[in-house]
Amino acid sequence: MLVELGLVEQRYEAVREVLDGASVTAVARRYGVARQTLHQWLRRYGDGNGLGGLADRSSRPASCPHQMPAVVEARVVAMRAAHPAWGPSTILWHLEREGFSPVPGRSSVYRALVRHGLVAAEKRRRKRSDYRRWERGRSMELWQMDIVGRFYLADGTELSAVTGIDDHSRFCVSARLVVRATARPVCEALALAMRAHGVPEAILTDNGKVFTARFGRGPGPVLFDRICAENGVRHLLTAPYSPTTTGKVERFHKTLRAGWGRPNERVFATLAQAQASLDAWVLEYNTARPHQSIGNRPPIERFALVAGPVPVLEVDESDTAPARVSTRSRQDRPAGVSRWVDQHGQISLAGFSYRAGPTFAGEHVEVVVVAGVVEIWHHGVLVASHAQRLRADQLDRLQRPERAPLTRRARDATAGLTVTRIADGDGVVSFAATPYRAGRAWARCNIDVTIVAGSVQLSVDGKVIRVHSIRHDRARELGAFANPKGRPRRTKPA
Template sequence: MLVEISVVEQRYQAVLEVRAGSTVTDVAERFGVCRQTVHEWLARYRDDGLTGLADRSSRPRRSPGQTAPEVEALVCELRRNHPRWGARRILFELGRIGCPGPIPSRITVHRILVRHGLVDERPRRRRREEYLRWERDRPMELWQMDIVGGVMLADGREAKVVTGVDDHSRFCVIAAVVPKATGRAVCLALVAALRQYGVPDEVLTDNGKQFTARFNAGGGEVMFDRICRENAITYRLTKPRSPTTTGKVERFHLSLRRELLDEHPPFVSVAEAQATIDAFRHDYNTDRPHQALDMAFPADRFRPNTDDGIALTLPPSLTAAADEIGPPSPPAVKRVTGSAARATTATNHAVEVTRTIPASGNMTVSGQQFWLGPAHAGREITLWADTTVVHLLLAGVRLKTVPSRFSLTQLHQLLTDGGRPAGPSPINPAPAPPGTAIEVERTINACGLLALAGRQHPVGFHLAGQRVTVRIDHGVLHLLGSDRAVLRSLPNPLTTPEQGRIRDARPAGPAPAPDMQPLRVDRRVSSRGSISIARQKIQVGIGHAGRTVTVEEADTTFRIHHGDELLAEVARTTTRPIARFKARKPEPPRRRPDILAPPSEPMSRSPQ
């Protein structure tokens, strides 16, 4: 009969045979192992007895290649302070600011972020080497131009931005804010860039009517065509519906929207929007490394062409207006790296000052204006300012952040006029404990979408362009107006990890007033007596078929009214937001039952 013995018993038998007089070679051959293994069993039995023959972990006691805890903590801190930085950018910044240990590889940085839940692991579609990237061989050989919207003004208008990017260096040569994207405004932006940087060899645009008359009924030549022709610029057009052809300028639009326009409050004027976008453009050109350029800066690869000695030829109708505007003059800031950058930051002292908001809501400090709105008139606000950024805090809560135009001389003057040395920057407050309500300021974009945790959430076209306070309290998301009145309440679409990644979040203030007006939408009852709201089907009754009813949204229920009559109240089982607010078709007129058609009179016959 076969008897199965354990591995420990077999090792014990091998040890007993050796101790009984058998040679190690014979025992190793009989048990199918090498001689070194038998010697190891003997040593373990001699030291620990029978327990020493049990299976042991082969994990090494130490790992010389393990990333130092200081480096891992610095990687996580950089990611939390800059949620849009990936592994490549974090690796670049480690070498830029000085790493406390050996610099890890890119994949090590990525694994650190995944291990700490700072990056969601996603399957790779294609290898990076399989993408074919094309670019011109030298700067000023090709400019890509386009127009982008999304610049919301305080009076409800939407301005446009005329943009241009050098194909070789990714250097932004044009970022002009215009109230309307007319052909004349686009040409003025192009002329200002030509005067500042010189004339490129080629210009590439899409088929917008500001650039070409290609699809106009009359055809002909527009002013943009004429400027290119008279200055020997080869003008190229993309194929219709081919945005990837101008992919470099479209990528600039994505960064502009994500990092500035989606999170910025409405601008007071076009001039303020232009100053803010100029600051973003300067940072984009000089202080932001690009992965497509092997982490080089666009300003390092760009070379203007202003010394060619050829005068710029302009149409007579455009010359006077171009002379009035003149070329843009961004501030000349010298970029430093390494220890020099740390020394510059150390001498860039921040200042805190307290001011009272005037009745107009437009406050001026040392020549720089800050729009806060008449609703905050008479309240005291604290400014945390340095030479790069200004934070506006009301009762310790940060209202907005704008680029700083203060010089070191102006900061010292603010200290003399009653200011005080500032503490740490309020841009990265401590995260709220899990389960507590949080708030964040956001602007609803022109499509009625709200940007939270890297995703867009539909909240309704009727809120487009408004600056709201988003309050997340457990399973409910409230949108609050300037007076903290509830504009709309929705189911919370974010998970707990996503709530921890919300940028600029703070502990929530007092709960909104309970007498808020619920959202009301119209629906028409189908022939089967049902309606659909947020993809939830509700049965009202076949007796109400064809009627237009009003649906009142609550946190957990839907109430269906017809006039003053409450038809039904059902539990809300959907988490989708309401995207349609009106009935699809108008309700047909209903005939009163007491009004009957007049009977037809019999025809009278004429006498024969």
């Protein structure tokens, strides 16, 4: 009769065979285990544990050197209990500020919150790389505005908030509570934001009736559109059913509801009390709260880099009169230095690289430094702005009085055998069947091409505009110099 042996009994039989003189290799082969496993059974059996030593044991390590200390975990739990809207990243930022070392990872903080039942474990959402992210290059270039509701007073009155954030800095420019989000209250919120922070270049909204007459029955334009047009603001609209286009202000709504809406639901008796509390929350959001998408810095640090003149906005009480903005005259920007944008869209200034964009590769730009901001101008248009970077031995420049930057004079062209070529629409000339780029600024212009040592010199009116290393076949130079004005143009027969 066959008898089924348990796992411990089988291990015991193997151990007993070895103790009776059998070979470890032969017994291990017969039982289908490694020799090391059989030696482990022998060691555990011989430690005085007997049959109990042959039972399965937990593989959990006795200790974990990198486990979060109990003090840090208690502080994480206390932070979450005091601020239910704080997530793992925000808690981690505050732990760094409080001087905890070493600081645990974000996933460790998340697992600690799950263990204590402070957050519910959720399935991992889509990766950030799956989304197409975009951001304007500087503050006041674009505002995103929207309306969010379902905020309640103590008597059950529902309020809505007219919200707006700066696309580049995430600075909240508007958070105005209204009883009814009709055209007049929404436009008054826009006027208040413009009076406090200035006039943006563009405003992005959805297709709500208070923002546009795009899908309305009326002839239009609505008051919001008229205010934008009168003040020179481009009003951009999202595609229908595309809330991700205004994703930044939608994400702000989630933060607003978690950080201020839920804790203060049905708490305030009047609209004025609720607005005062909201203003205090917005002040903390702009000046103290870290924002993950801008490197865990408060939004005001980005927004203040290009702070301009404060306008004075006046709104007429009639629905037909648009708002007018009067601003102080902008002083002419100081003279800058000239730079060529390399093939990667970068320029070099004081040993640091700044991005202008691949669109301007090979183009001539002007670089101006104003109050710690590096501005890159192309044909009078500001194309990029960056915070100025300095080395450790240059930090004293921040305390030096500003002086007028030196203007560089283009050097004279070196004399030599020269031919003239006409640049094409992309600013490229052809010499010895090889293209050489001069830049789009010189498109359709006559450019002098000179061979100087081992380089090709391009000049206009005796001033050097570009120098390239020789890439053409030197044997073809004779034919190129034989046509100093280029090949004669073919004339079409009449």
